[in-house]
Amino acid sequence: MTETSHAIRIEDRDDPRIAAYRDVRERDLIGRQGCFIAEGEVVLRVLLGGARFDLDSILIAANRLDGLQPLLASVPRHVPVYAAASPVMDAVVGFHIHRGILAVGRIGAPLMADDLLTSLPPRALVLALVGIANHDNMGGIFRNAAAFGVNAVFLDDTSCDPLYRKAVRVSVGGCLKIPFARIGSAEVLVDALAAHGVAAYALSPSGTTDLSDLVPAAQSALLLGAEGPGLPHEVLQRAHTVRISMADGFDSLNVATSSGIALHALRAKSFPLT
Amino acid sequence: MTETSHAIRIEDRDDPRIAAYRDVRERDLIGRQGCFIAEGEVVLRVLLGGARFDLDSILIAANRLDGLQPLLASVPRHVPVYAAASPVMDAVVGFHIHRGILAVGRIGAPLMADDLLTSLPPRALVLALVGIANHDNMGGIFRNAAAFGVNAVFLDDTSCDPLYRKAVRVSVGGCLKIPFARIGSAEVLVDALAAHGVAAYALSPSGTTDLSDLVPAAQSALLLGAEGPGLPHEVLQRAHTVRISMADGFDSLNVATSSGIALHALRAKSFPLT
Numbered sequence: 001m002t003e004t005s006h007a008i009r010i011e012d013r014d015d016p017r018i019a020a021y022r023d024v025r026e027r028d029l030i031g032r033q034g035c036f037i038a039e040g041e042v043v044l045r046v047l048l049g050g051a052r053f054d055l056d057s058i059l060i061a062a063n064r065l066d067g068l069q070p071l072l073a074s075v076p077r078h079v080p081v082y083a084a085a086s087p088v089m090d091a092v093v094g095f096h097i098h099r100g101i102l103a104v105g106r107i108g109a110p111l112m113a114d115d116l117l118t119s120l121p122p123r124a125l126v127l128a129l130v131g132i133a134n135h136d137n138m139g140g141i142f143r144n145a146a147a148f149g150v151n152a153v154f155l156d157d158t159s160c161d162p163l164y165r166k167a168v169r170v171s172v173g174g175c176l177k178i179p180f181a182r183i184g185s186a187e188v189l190v191d192a193l194a195a196h197g198v199a200a201y202a203l204s205p206s207g208t209t210d211l212s213d214l215v216p217a218a219q220s221a222l223l224l225g226a227e228g229p230g231l232p233h234e235v236l237q238r239a240h241t242v243r244i245s246m247a248d249g250f251d252s253l254n255v256a257t258s259s260g261i262a263l264h265a266l267r268a269k270s271f272p273l274t
Numbered sequence: 275m276t277e278t279s280h281a282i283r284i285e286d287r288d289d290p291r292i293a294a295y296r297d298v299r300e301r302d303l304i305g306r307q308g309c310f311i312a313e314g315e316v317v318l319r320v321l322l323g324g325a326r327f328d329l330d331s332i333l334i335a336a337n338r339l340d341g342l343q344p345l346l347a348s349v350p351r352h353v354p355v356y357a358a359a360s361p362v363m364d365a366v367v368g369f370h371i372h373r374g375i376l377a378v379g380r381i382g383a384p385l386m387a388d389d390l391l392t393s394l395p396p397r398a399l400v401l402a403l404v405g406i407a408n409h410d411n412m413g414g415i416f417r418n419a420a421a422f423g424v425n426a427v428f429l430d431d432t433s434c435d436p437l438y439r440k441a442v443r444v445s446v447g448g449c450l451k452i453p454f455a456r457i458g459s460a461e462v463l464v465d466a467l468a469a470h471g472v473a474a475y476a477l478s479p480s481g482t483t484d485l486s487d488l489v490p491a492a493q494s495a496l497l498l499g500a501e502g503p504g505l506p507h508e509v510l511q512r513a514h515t516v517r518i519s520m521a522d523g524f525d526s527l528n529v530a531t532s533s534g535i536a537l538h539a540l541r542a543k544s545f546p547l548t
Contacts, residue, residue: 049523144531149521177524212542244538245547247423249323250451253534257418260531261538264518268486268539273519 006072007065007083013091018082020104021059024093028165036163038103038176041071046173048074053105053176055079061086061100068101105176107163113181116152117196124151124219125263125271128193128200130186130235131226132159132255139170140256141224146174148263149273153180154221156189186235193221200239202231203262205252207243211262214242216270222262227255280346281339281357287365292356294378295333298367302439310437312377312450315345320447322348327379327450329353335360335374342375379450381437387455390426391470398425398493399537399545402467402474404460404509405500406433406529413444414530415498420448422537423547427454428495430463460509467495474513476505477536479526481517485536488516490544496536501529 010018020035027037035056038047047055048071058075060068062083075081090096120126127150132138138160145153153162159182161167162175183189193200199217203224223239225231231239244253244261253261267273284292294309301311309330312321321329322345332355334342339357349355364370394400401424406412412434419427427436433456435441436449457463467474473491477498497513499505505513518527518535527535541547 140528140531143528146524147520147527172524174524210542211538245541246421247547250420250446250448253421254414254417254530256528257414257531257534260527260535264485264535264539265542267519268484273521 006075006081007060008080009062010059010082010084010088013088017080018057018059018084018092020056021092021102022094024165025095032104034107035104036107036168037165038105038173039097039101039165039169040099041068041101043168043173043176044101044103045071046176047103047105051173051176052179053108056104056106057082058101058103059084059089060102061089061097064100111179111181113154113183113192116154116179116181117192117198120151120196120198120219122218123271124198125266126151126198126221127153127259128189128221128223129153129159130156130189130223130231131229132224133226135160135164135166136170137227137254137256138162138164139167139175140254141259142167142171142174142178144174144256144260144263145178146171147260148267150178150263153178154183154189154192155180156186157182157184186232190235190238194238201242202236202239203244203258204230204236204241205243205246207241209240209242211242211244211265214266216266220266220270222259222266224255224259227252280349280355281334282354283336284356284358284362287362291354292331292333292358292366294330295366295376296368298439299369306378308381309378310381310442311439312379312447313371313375313439313443314373315342315375317442317447317450318375318377319345320450321377321379325447325450326453327382330378330380331356332375332377333358333363334376335363335371338374385453385455387428387457387466390428390453390455391466391472394425394470394472394493396492397545398472399540400425400472400495401427401533402463402495402497403427403433404430404463404497404505405503406498407500409434409438409440410444411501411528411530412436412438413441413449414528415533416441416445416448416452418448418530418534418537419452420445421534422541424452424537427452428457428463428466429454430460431456431458460506464509464512468512475516476510476513477518477532478504478510478515479517479520481515483514483516485516485518485539488540490540494540494544496533496540498529498533501526
């Protein structure tokens with residue numbers, strides 16, 4: 001193994017310097033005191049590529065050090081990179097880390113919804129999420145938000161945490177890349193969009209306009225609710241409702257897939273990617 | 275609890291009549307001798323609503339019997355409906371069955387790819403899957419195939435089984451609804467499409483045509499490969515390649531989401547749902 005200037009070797013699974021990586025699954029449940037955990041090379045690349053979060057440290061399986069040198073060269077000097085043999089790393093974490101890459105980042109101060117809304121460009125496409133309580137769906141939605149260059153995501157207070165480990169992983173770093181803010185109840189969310197002149201389009205199986213026919217406003221928000229209950233009545237009443245036409249007699253689409261379909265359709269027609 | 279004419283009460287977890295429901299997770303790995311397992315009310319509805327599979331039996335948590343009477347009335351007379359108290363059901367299955375509904379169906383004789391291709395209507399949209407080895411993705415793709423009324427799905431021999439329990443569940447029954455057939459290697463698959471005059475459109479991040487600009491043939495196949503490796507070179511060379519345009523610098527979309535985006539775009543423009 002080549003010696004690397006940056007990496008600090010960890011031989012002991014009880015080494016206090018890597019305490020933040022201990023018992024990862026148990027910590028998922030009790031929280032991480034202002035920190036989040038990121039897994040895998042692609043997500044680390046997002047964190048090192050200008051994401052708004054500060055890094056605390058990185059832990060890498062020793063056998064991956066050589067291959068990751070180009071990426072590790074971009075790690076700020078003050079961020080320690082720890083390297084441990086795979087069995088030590090797995091013992092610390094509590095399960096096998098297939099990709100051999102973990103990082104701990106700082107959540108920092110939350111973004112304010114009003115600030116995000118005020119700073120939107122003249123043509124903007126945002127997401128507004130109501131009751132998205134499943135981390136797979138949250139991650140999938142943020143992955144699509146990043147793929148289609150969404151400007152911001154707003155979450156009501158019944159939606160789950162985009163910085164939960166599984167959401168970050170499923171989003172392939174999208175949760176770290178796309179700015180998001182919480183904004184209270186669904187009603188407060190719709191009020192805030194209206195107050196800032198952002199048009200609200202609510203996806204619903206019974207929507208009045210077919211997605212393919214929608215001509216959205218310059219600043220548009222796509223509202224998504226949980227599968228099953230969908231968006232609350234008060235939200236549907238105050239938004240322009242939009243449907244994705246489907247074959248008769250089949251259950252509705254997964255909410256993350258719906259977000260991808262709608263974002264693609266809006267981008268292609270009204271918000272071309274540059 | 276109301277007595278139900280159809281339901282056969284099971285009091286003993288070792289009752290041999292419900293042996294097919296024992297140790298569900300372990301059986302996922304070793305197979306079910308020509309059977310598959312279906313979970314939940316929506317999937318059972320698909321099975322009872324004209325799917326091509328025969329039902330062996332149904333096992334229901336006793337406290338769900340009353341609410342399911344309208345659906346159970348459509349169960350063929352020769353199919354036994356077993357009812358067990360939730361703790362008995364959970365003990366048989368090996369974990370908690372949240373929705374309280376399981377069914378065992380017969381896989382039967384596999385459909386032949388040639389027959390499916392020959393019987394396509396003059397305007398048809400099919401999927402062709404290469405190397406889709408993840409059951410979540412397989413289920414998600416079939417869910418979208420059902421939502422957008424795809425005529426058939428063809429799988430190469432490296433794709434996983436759409437009748438695996440998790441794939442069926444994630445598809446919300448789509449795997450049971452949409453006819454599918456295996457067809458050997460990816461090359462054999464592309465040959466068969468060409469032999470039947472079905473145009474092949476391969477989704478690829480480096481595709482030459484933007485999905486939004488695609489004008490597909492009357493009989494069209496959308497080819498999807500696994501995330502990461504994507505479609506093999508030999509397939510891309512022999513198909514019309516199509517891309518979903520994304521924001522710069524972000525990882526590609528999930529393959530199930532991609533299928534939803536592409537099917538929606540093709541349906542909206544070229545294969546309107548009736």
